[in-house]
Amino acid sequence: MKATVKANTNIALIKYWGKRDEKLFLPMNSSLSITLDKFYTTTTVEFDEYFESDIFLLNNRVAGTKESSKVFNFLDKIRELAGTKMRARVRALNNVPTAAGLASSASGFAALAAAGAKALNLKLDERELSILARQGSGSACRSIYGGFVEWQKGVETDGSDSYATQLLPEQRWNISILSVLVASKEKKVSSREGMKNTVETSPFYSGWLNTVEDDLKNAKEAIRARDFQRLGNVVEANALKMHATMLGAKPPILYWQGGTVEVIHHIQYMRTCGFSAYFTIDAGPNVKVLCPPEEERRMYEELLKLPAVEEILVCHPGSGIQYI
Numbered sequence: 300m301k302a303t304v305k306a307n308t309n310i311a312l313i314k315y316w317g318k319r320d321e322k323l324f325l326p327m328n329s330s331l332s333i334t335l336d337k338f339y340t341t342t343t344v345e346f347d348e349y350f351e352s353d354i355f356l357l358n359n360r361v362a363g364t365k366e367s368s369k370v371f372n373f374l375d376k377i378r379e380l381a382g383t384k385m386r387a388r389v390r391a392l393n394n395v396p397t398a399a400g401l402a403s404s405a406s407g408f409a410a411l412a413a414a415g416a417k418a419l420n421l422k423l424d425e426r427e428l429s430i431l432a433r434q435g436s437g438s439a440c441r442s443i444y445g446g447f448v449e450w451q452k453g454v455e456t457d458g459s460d461s462y463a464t465q466l467l468p469e470q471r472w473n474i475s476i477l478s479v480l481v482a483s484k485e486k487k488v489s490s491r492e493g494m495k496n497t498v499e500t501s502p503f504y505s506g507w508l509n510t511v512e513d514d515l516k517n518a519k520e521a522i523r524a525r526d527f528q529r530l531g532n533v534v535e536a537n538a539l540k541m542h543a544t545m546l547g548a549k550p551p552i553l554y555w556q557g558g559t560v561e562v563i564h565h566i567q568y569m570r571t572c573g574f575s576a577y578f579t580i581d582a583g584p585n586v587k588v589l590c591p592p593e594e595e596r597r598m599y600e601e602l603l604k605l606p607a608v609e610e611i612l613v614c615h616p617g618s619g620i621q622y623i
Contacts, residue, residue: 300385301345302417306409306442307617308395309334310476310587312534312579313515314541315437315450316507317498323458324437327498328511330450331518332441334469335476336617340403342391342410344418350386357391373411373435380431381419396612408435409442413620428620429462445469445618447522449515469616472525475595476587478612479602481558483584490582493545493552501547507540514540531577531589538579545582556584558607565605574598 309332317327353374355367362370374387389411395403412432416423423431425443433440433450440462441448446469453461488496498504514537521530545552559580566578566588576590576598590598592615599611 300347300418300420301343302414303341303343303623304410304414304417305339305341305621305623306406306413306439307334307336307339307445307619308403308406309438309441309448310579311438311441311581312447312530313511313518313537314581316541316544317494317504318437319452320456320458321495323461324433324435325458325461326437326450326452328508329452329515330441331466331515332438332448332450333474333476334442334445334448334617334619335614336469337612337614338395338403338406339617340391340393340395340406340410341623342389342407342414344411344414345388346383346385346418347388348385350388353386353389355389355391358393359390369435370411373408374415376431376434377412377415377419377421380416381421383419387415387418404436405438405442408432408439409620411435412439413443413622417622425619426462426464429464430458433458433461433463443620446471446616449519465619466519467522469618472522473592473615474527475590475592475598476614477590477595477598477602478614479562479586479588479608480610480612481556481562481584481586481607482609483556483558486554486583488552488554493548493554493582496552497544497548500549501544503544503547507544510540511537527575527589527591531575534579534589535577538581542580554583555580556607558605559584559586561605561607562586562588562602565602569598569601 313331315330353371355362355370429440429443444465447467450463517533
């Protein structure tokens with residue numbers, strides 16, 4: 300009873316920021332992402348009645364207690380669905396650069412959900428897999444699909460209507476995504492802590508909730524029309540607004556470094572020179588830059604000249620889960 304699945308990571312264009320249920324990973328707002336082609340996790344799950352305990356190998360090493368407990372707890376959810384108590388051996392290989400600020404939890408739990416369900420012969424469709432993956436990591440529900448993906452927040456307390464759907468397949472609109480790594484120190488506040496603190500203490504958070512659905516609507520319309528400028532404008536504004544809510548938290552949360560601001564200013568300058576480039580920033584210092592493929596090389600070269608830029612990783616829209 301064994302299966303192997305590859306899942307790509309994703310970046311949020313309209314951000315998910317805040318949970319209404321910490322255990323079920325139910326979001327306060329709907330979000331929109333793009334699945335990437337270059338960074339992924341490949342996971343093999345094997346169940347056997349002779350295994351005495353669960354084992355989790357990450358990049359060919361036995362994972363630490365914290366990482367293992369998350370995986371084992373998630374396996375319990377799959378076992379419950381299948382009505383079995385069999386232990387499992389999980390082997391995950393991450394091809395996601397940690398320093399890039401690309402969450403491997405999204406690809407990791409998407410791959411784990413699909414491989415675990417397949418190994419136990421659970422006949423789950425993509426929606427059901429998305430609901431399952433969400434319970435390991437919120438953003439993992441979006442990595443089930445390729446291309447442009449919406450995570451619907453839902454309203455049910457059991458999370459049955461909180462899942463992702465594909466808006467546009469990866470082949471239908473090619474854009475370039477440059478992950479710009481800037482010189483920075485390890486962040487002191489985790490994304491999970493920052494999110495929770497912002498929801499509980501920021502006076503600006505209500506403004507976020509009052510406007511984020513409009514951002515989502517505008518982004519979806521831009522994707523349907525393949526209107527890059529409209530999409531870039533709303534994506535950039537949404538990221539800045541999310542970080543503004545953090546500045547209002549107690550204590551204030553600032554993930555940006557000097558290099559972050561340097562890249563932001565340079566992108567804005569490049570637009571005055573006629574380039575179609577826009578940025579987004581997650582809960583960290585690195586900047587993701589969106590541009591048309593024909594401008595990719597020039598943007599890469601220009602950004603690499605900045606003193607604070609250490610590396611640039613180039614991606615394009617990627618596929619959903621793949622069974623190997």
